[in-house]
Amino acid sequence: MKKRAKSRKTLRDNPEWTTEMIAKARPAKEVLPKIFGARAAATMLKPRGRPRSPESKVAISLRLSPDTLARWKATGPGWQTRMANVLRESV
Secondary structure (H helix, E strand, C coil): CCCCCCCHHHHHHCCCCCHHHHHHCCCHHHHHHHHHCHHHHHHHCCCCCCCCCCCCCCCCCCCCCHHHHHHHHCCCCCHHHHHHHHHHHHC
């Protein structure tokens, strides 16, 4: 199989960045409002993912007996939150 050479159009549409191009580059939050308007830019720049909680939690490793864990899981969805609440109240 022969490798296909990149077409001139591909190279022109997506050129390798030069030092001058990098120097001229501006952050998206500066450029997008001018191109798309403030409302559309705000939507595009909106952070993705789950919002940060005011009370962040810490992941730990906890060893429990299988029967204890099974009883908590048997209480249904949200068992971890309920377990955390019981632990919080007991301290």
